[in-house]
Amino acid sequence: MFILPDLPYRPDALSPVISAETLRFHHGKHHRSYVETLNTLLDDAGVDPDSLEDLVRDAADDPMRTKLFNNAAQAWNHGFFWEAMTAEHAAPERDLTHAIDATFGDMAGLKAALVKAGAEHFGSGWAWLLAEGDQLRVITTHDAGTPLTLGSAVPLTVCDLWEHAYYLDHQNDRKGFLAAWFDRLANWDLAGRQFDAARGRGPAWAYPAPEDRAGTVKRAGR
Ligand code: MN3
Secondary structure: OOOOOOOOOOOOOOOOOOOHHHHHHHHHHHHHHHHHHHHHHHHHHOOOOOOHHHHHHHHOOOHHHHHHHHHHHHHHHHHHHHHOEOOOOOOOOHHHHHHHHHHHOOHHHHHHHHHHHHHHOOOOEEEEEEEEOOEEEEEEEEOOOOHHHOOOOEEEEEEEOOHHHOHHHHOOOHHHHHHHHHHHOEOHHHHHHHHHHHOOOOOOOOOOOOEOOOOOEOOOOO
16 A cells, blocks of 8 residues: 655645745645555556555556556656755755756756746656756656656656646646746755766665555565
């Protein structure tokens, strides 16, 4: 059974970019629904995976398991998205700053690339900054799409492009939401640790390990 992780901050911590009302619905309704549907599907199939990351990779591109993939990947993407935001803004650490400057010119260049990609993305999905080794790139994925399925790519940060992420607070202004998210909420501390992981220095962020019905963690997270 996968859990719905608690938010790492109070529901009003990201206001006004993301209001408490949006966050309560997004976490307490949308994310909870993905986790509950995932657990029901696993229960029905009699499957008991050890990690959400492995489950997402196994179910990807299997047309018989599209519903399982969608709910598993959305559970993972949202768990990472909550961690990828913070109310305590801090600049990226030195190695990551160098990589950003080398690829995008500077932070403003990265912001322009992420905001453009996310604003132009057609329909629902996610805007990501990824690292493959020390190489950075910006991509978007559709619907539940996740970089977990992209080989060695490690996500550094992500912004949710689904309308449920911003419509209450920004109506149709996805570009404005992305710009404010980048300036005020992006967690460069997490991004730095993920960049370390991409270069073989420590573990990448992992979704909380599943629990059995008694609430005992099946095994330590990776
Ligand atoms: Mn969402």
